Amino acid sequence: MKATVYRKDLERLKDKKFIVVADVAKRSTKLETSIFGTTYKVSTMLLKNVKCCVRKDNKLKIAARVHHVWISAESNKIVNHFKIKAGHEVMFGAEVTEYTYKDGTKQLGLVQTSKSFKFR
16 A cells, blocks of 8 residues: 555544554654754654544444554653553554654654553
């Protein structure tokens, strides 16, 4: 699948809250630069087989599927939970957000909306 297909799936879910069910593939850190010029590390997590679900008739119905998504600790509290490792399945409430890279290109990502989450 192309990246544009993922973008279309996520664009359909803009301004809606949904439940994410995904497999944790990797944990990592990346370097960020603040507006003051200082560099700091941010924890990140790679989610694969991402299913964006809505609750219908007390069951989860898949609204969109995304191959993979990177989430960071700046906007997702689930990344900071030290017991979640690669191989776990996570479930949390989320919504779509748009962010901009340093070169000016825009991308869609996921932001955790609920404080609670599950993993197994």
